[in-house]
Amino acid sequence: MKVTELLTLPALAGMNVIAGETGTDREVYTVNMMDAPDIIHFLKPNELLVTTAYHVKDKPHLLSSLVEAMANQGCAALGIKTGRFLTEIPEAVLVLANELSLPIIDLPHELSLGEIINYTLRGILDQRAAELAFAMETHKQFTDLIMRGKGIEKLLDHLSEMIGYRILLVDQYLKPLSRPISTSGIIPIIKKMRGAGFRFNKTKASSFSFTSLTNQQTYTIFPIYMDEKKFGYLTIAGEVKSSDNLLTLTIEQATNVISFALMKEHALKQHDRNIRNDFFLHFLDGNFSSQEEITNRAKEFSLRNEQAYICAVGKIDGPESTKSYTQLQRQADSIFQSLEDELHLSPHPIHLFTKGKKCILLYEVNEVSADVLQYVEASLKSLQKITASQFGCTISFGISTRSPSFLQTKNSYKEANDSLIEGGLAKKTEYIQSFRTKDIMELLRIIPEEDLKNFYFFALQGFSKIITEEEQSLLQTLSVYLETHCQISETAKRLFVHRNTVVYRLEKCEELLGKSLKDPETTLQIRLALRIKSLLNG
The missing domain is CATH 3.40.1390.20 (HprK N-terminal domain-like)
Known part of the structure; x- marks a missing residue:
C-alpha cells in the first residue's frame, strides 16, 4: 500500500x-x-x-x-x-x-x-487480500485459455489488451517464440541485439528494464523459466514499475501460466523428436524388414522417398577428455535442439536427427547445381555462427553427394560421415568438408600395411624365384603392357625394345605366375599388386 x-x-x-x-x-x-x-x-x-x-x-x-x-x-x-x-x-x-x-x-x-x-x-491486509483475489482470478483466466486449447498466442493477446502494452515472447537466445504481430518495434531491437551477440543473464530477479537508444523505447523483461537450462523472456514494450502491484501481478500470473505451457510444449516436442530420431537410427542400422515398411514409416515424418536429399553430419569440435560423457552429451543435446529450432525458420524443409554426439541433417533438394550446394553450405555456415555465438564452441560438418531418394540416404550418411572424418584427420576445426570419391591409391592407404604386403606377395609370388635385375625388367614390361591396354607394339615402343622381346618377357611372366595374362581376374590382381608395390616403396 x-x-x-x-x-x-x-x-x-x-x-x-x-x-x-x-x-x-x-x-x-x-x-x-x-x-x-x-x-x-x-x-x-x-x-x-x-x-x-x-x-x-x-x-x-x-x-x-x-x-x-x-x-x-x-x-x-x-x-x-x-x-x-x-x-x-x-x-x-x-x-x-x-x-x-x-x-x-x-x-x-x-x-x-x-x-x-x-x-x-x-x-494493508485488505489490499493484499484484494490483490491475491485479483491474482487468482487472473491466473484462472490465463489457465482457461490454455486449457481450452487457445494457445500461448491468445494468452499473449489477452495480456496485451489487459495491460495496454505490446508484447513479444523470446527465448534465452532472443529468438521469438510468438508471432511478431503488433510488435514490429521490438523485432529490429531483438535482431540488432542478437547480431551484436547480446545475451540476457539468467537471474532470479522478477523483472528488469532497459531503454533502446535506437527508438528511445523502454522495454521491461520478465524471465520465464522452463527447466534448469531452458528459459525465455516476456518482452513488454513499456516500463512496468515494480511499485505498480496490480500490473506486475497480472504479468507475473501470465508468466507462470506461460512457463507451464512451454514446459508441456517442450516435453511433447521432445517426445516427437525421440520417436522420429529412433526411426531414422533404426533405418541406418538396417533394422526394418522391407523397403515398403521404411517408406511408409518415413511418410509419417514428412520424409518422401521420391524426394532427393543432401546429407550433412555435424560434430562439436574440441577434445573430449576435458568433459565427462554425460557433460558432452548434454552440451550436444542443447546445441542440436537450438539448431533444430533455427532450421524450422528455413523456407526449405531441413530434417535434423541426432546420433550420439553427432547431428544428421537432410536437406530436401531438387537438382544438383552450384546454387543448391551454395545454399547448403550457407545454411551450415549460419549454424556454425549460431553455435559459436550462443554456446562458445565450434561445430564442423561433412557433406554428401545428392541422394535421389530417401532409401539411398543411408549411403549419403556414410559419405557425409566419411567427409567429416576426413576433415578431422587434417586437424581442422569449424570446417565444412564436401565428399569426394577416393582414387585407388587413397583406398589402398586405408588398408593395413601388413595386409597389403600379403596381397602383393600372393599375387606376384612367382617372381621371387628369379634374380632382382630380371624381376625388375619383367615387372616393368608387365606394368607398361597393362597400361597400354595389352598392346604389344605400343609396349615395345615405350620400352625401346623389339616386339619379340616383349612377347618373350610376357611369356616368361605367365610361366612364373602360372596364369594366363588374358584372364581378367589375373590382370586385375597384377594391377593392384603393382600399385601396392609403388605404395610400399614410396
Whole structure:
C-alpha cells in the first residue's frame, strides 16, 4: 500500500502530509511505534513509523537525525502527533524531509497510536487480500485459455489488451517464440541485439528494464523459466514499475501460466523428436524388414522417398577428455535442439536427427547445381555462427553427394560421415568438408600395411624365384603392357625394345605366375599388386 492510498482510508481521516510530498508513492509494508530513543537501530525498509514525539520533546533537533536515518533505510513515512508533546516540528526538519522525499504525516489527535497501527495494518491486509483475489482470478483466466486449447498466442493477446502494452515472447537466445504481430518495434531491437551477440543473464530477479537508444523505447523483461537450462523472456514494450502491484501481478500470473505451457510444449516436442530420431537410427542400422515398411514409416515424418536429399553430419569440435560423457552429451543435446529450432525458420524443409554426439541433417533438394550446394553450405555456415555465438564452441560438418531418394540416404550418411572424418584427420576445426570419391591409391592407404604386403606377395609370388635385375625388367614390361591396354607394339615402343622381346618377357611372366595374362581376374590382381608395390616403396 502506498502512502497516498493510506491517506485515503476512511478510518484514518484527518492524516495530513506536512512535508516530503514527493515521496508519497513509497510503499508501506508494515507499521512500527517509537517507544524508545534508539528506534533508529530497529528501522526496516517500507516501514511507517508513528510517534507522539515524547522522546524528542526536549530535543526536537534530534528529529533531523531520525528523518535522515529513515530515508537511508528506505522507510515509508514518519507520522507524528503534533501538539501533544511537540508543539511544532522544526523548520529544518521539514526542509530535510522535503529534500529526502520522506513524507512526514500529521496524525489526528482523536486516534491513539494503537488504533492508527491497527487501521493501517487492516488496510494493508485488505489490499493484499484484494490483490491475491485479483491474482487468482487472473491466473484462472490465463489457465482457461490454455486449457481450452487457445494457445500461448491468445494468452499473449489477452495480456496485451489487459495491460495496454505490446508484447513479444523470446527465448534465452532472443529468438521469438510468438508471432511478431503488433510488435514490429521490438523485432529490429531483438535482431540488432542478437547480431551484436547480446545475451540476457539468467537471474532470479522478477523483472528488469532497459531503454533502446535506437527508438528511445523502454522495454521491461520478465524471465520465464522452463527447466534448469531452458528459459525465455516476456518482452513488454513499456516500463512496468515494480511499485505498480496490480500490473506486475497480472504479468507475473501470465508468466507462470506461460512457463507451464512451454514446459508441456517442450516435453511433447521432445517426445516427437525421440520417436522420429529412433526411426531414422533404426533405418541406418538396417533394422526394418522391407523397403515398403521404411517408406511408409518415413511418410509419417514428412520424409518422401521420391524426394532427393543432401546429407550433412555435424560434430562439436574440441577434445573430449576435458568433459565427462554425460557433460558432452548434454552440451550436444542443447546445441542440436537450438539448431533444430533455427532450421524450422528455413523456407526449405531441413530434417535434423541426432546420433550420439553427432547431428544428421537432410536437406530436401531438387537438382544438383552450384546454387543448391551454395545454399547448403550457407545454411551450415549460419549454424556454425549460431553455435559459436550462443554456446562458445565450434561445430564442423561433412557433406554428401545428392541422394535421389530417401532409401539411398543411408549411403549419403556414410559419405557425409566419411567427409567429416576426413576433415578431422587434417586437424581442422569449424570446417565444412564436401565428399569426394577416393582414387585407388587413397583406398589402398586405408588398408593395413601388413595386409597389403600379403596381397602383393600372393599375387606376384612367382617372381621371387628369379634374380632382382630380371624381376625388375619383367615387372616393368608387365606394368607398361597393362597400361597400354595389352598392346604389344605400343609396349615395345615405350620400352625401346623389339616386339619379340616383349612377347618373350610376357611369356616368361605367365610361366612364373602360372596364369594366363588374358584372364581378367589375373590382370586385375597384377594391377593392384603393382600399385601396392609403388605404395610400399614410396
